[in-house]
Amino acid sequence: MTYVDTIPQPSFRRRAAQLLAASTFACLVTMQAGALATAAESRPNLLFIFADDQAYDTLGAAGNAEVHTPNLDRLAKRGAQFTRCYNQGGWHGAICVASRTMLLSGRSLWHAKAAEPILKSDFQAQGKLWPQLLEKAGYDTYFSGKWHVKADPNKVFTVSRHVRPGMPAQTPAGYNRPTGPDDQKWRPWDTGAGGFWEGGKHWSAVLADDAIDYLDRAAGRDNPFFMYLAFNAPHDPRQSPQEFVEQYPLDKISLPQPFLAEYPYQIGSNRIRDEQLAPFPRTEYAVKVNRQEYYAIITHMDQQIGRILDALEKTGKADNTYIIFTADHGLACGHHGLLGKQNMYDHSVRTPFLIAGPSIKPGEKIAAPIYVQDAMATTLELAGVDRPDHVEFQSVLPLLDGRAGRPLMYGAYTDTQRMISTPEWKLIHYPKINTKLLFHLTVDPLETTDLAQQPEHASKVARLTHALEQMQGELDDPLAKKPAGK
Incomplete structure (x- = not known):
């Protein structure tokens, strides 16, 4: 059985080692002093971009011709796309809490649940969280965006800005809608509705502003950086400027399959908050509007990601930076009669996962199954940091050499x-x-x-x-x- 869509290429680790050896040799030839600065410059920068509620198939690069994601598509062309990336699940309705706790602690689902109450007193206090491990290795660490983890980002990162909650504030008018074409009580571009518009500027644009400002400052520093940029998008309330919504006429939106008026089994999540966003029974019109707004906020986020990628290029550090894009989990958004992510279908447990950077072969599609949380172990390996015993997830780098992934995935x-x-x-x-x-x-x-x-x-x-x-x-x-x- 093969898990990789492409013919195995020469060893990723060998290519990376060759680049590192060449860089180190050049530094030794040109510099005898400043050994610590040289070592810092030889390590790659790490840019982690995290979406919220983004299903695996909501990229043009994933074969979805309806959604417009030109910047994520160009990132996919620059690097590798893992096509079977999973989140393990959650212990309550906020799946993002479990996903992010796993990601930052390195613990698998139920171990992460056990760790959550002591995340600050144990993991944070002992420097065991993801950014802390990299900071110990000499990285400047930076955070902006959604946190939703029981640790203090101001103490976990070197620099943190705009620490956002689990979701922008929703309003009563944002639920049980639309009841029909005449239902116009809530609109994504209404800046008076708060949510992503709270503070006067869309939160996705603020995150991009923060990232660009930090990249400008990092351009003048020798230390390698680790940036953790966590969008709240495309989580509801799915708000974006009107021109993004208008890119998606309803008659061009496909009805998700299978389309059901209501999910037939009682699975413990049938009437939770996420499922209340659209009326019961589901109608084709309501589901299409929800998907229209979902695609629009994804495209708006993609534009902000493009701004970040362009800013990285301007720093002159792009050639020594690895970029990972993924999401905490997916979203049903109309499939199987469901709106949320509290289910075990692929639309809700699978996410995009893109990685680009030095020595990664462009345009690869890799079907080896991975977890979202493998991103942590991957960056540790790229930084030359030994994976601590408490980190249960694995680096994806061996899979770039064509090796088989996990045979079984759990949720x-x-x-x-x-x-x-x-x-x-x-x-x-x-x-x-x-x-x-x-x-x-x-x-x-x-x-x-x-x-x-x-x-x-x-x-x-x-x-x-x-x-x-x-x-x-x-x-x-x-x-x-x-x-x-x-």
Whole structure:
């Protein structure tokens, strides 16, 4: 079985080592003094760009011809695109909290939940969080945007600005809409509605301003930098200037498949906040409007990312900078009758993941499964920092050499949903209602046809159930079956 779409190229690590050796040799030839500055200059800069609620298929580079993402598309062309990137899930409705806690601590889902109450007193105090590990290695660290983690960013980063909450303030008018074409009580470009417009300028544009200002200052420094830029977009309220919404006429918006008026199973999230954004039962019109606004705020964010990438080029440091773009999780936004991300379907558990930088072959598409949180271990390896024992996630760099990824991917939501996936098959389990769903992803990537009740697939369900139970034990899932006598 091959997990990589492209023919394996010469070793990424060998190419990176050659570049580092050449840089080091040049420095030794030209400089005998300033050894510490030389060492700093030889290490790459790290630019991490993080979206909120962005599904894996909402990029032009991912094959979506409806959404306009020219700047993310050019980033994908410059580097590698991992096409099967997953988030492990969440322990409550704010999936972003779990995703970001995992990302910053390096802990897997249930270990991250256990770590959350002591994130400040233990992880932060001992310098074990992602930016702290890089700062110890000589990096200047910078943050702006969404935080939503129980640690103090002002103490975790060298510099932090505009620390944003989990989401911009939503208004009552932003829910249960639109009821029809005449429902105009809430509009994305209404700056009086607060939300992303609070403070007078769209939060995505403010984040880009912050990043550009920091890059201007970093241009004059010798230390390598690590930038963690966390957009609140495209989370609701999905607000953007009117010209971005008008790029997406409703008659050009495809209805997401499968389209359902309401999800048929009670999965513990059917009526939570995210699902209240559109009326029940779902209508084609309401879902299309929600997707129109979703695409518009993604395109607006993409414009801001373009500004950041252009500013990086102007610093003269782009050739020694690795860029990672991903999101905390995906979003249903109308698929399967769902609006939120509190489910185990690919639209909600999978995200984009792009990486570009020195020695990464341009234009690669890699199907090896990874987790969002592998970004942390990846940057540690790029910086030459040993991965600490508490970091459970893995670097993606070996996969750039064509090596196989994880054979199984795990997902969970509270005590109501579990998932295990291979590149070919997915099993979803709803333990509260004793229901299992089976999808053949190779022939049914949109997960439209449940095969679990078909007799010819009974053995597949049994094997995946056994594999899921094994993973639950390995990950200390609270629903894991306890061995006899324990």
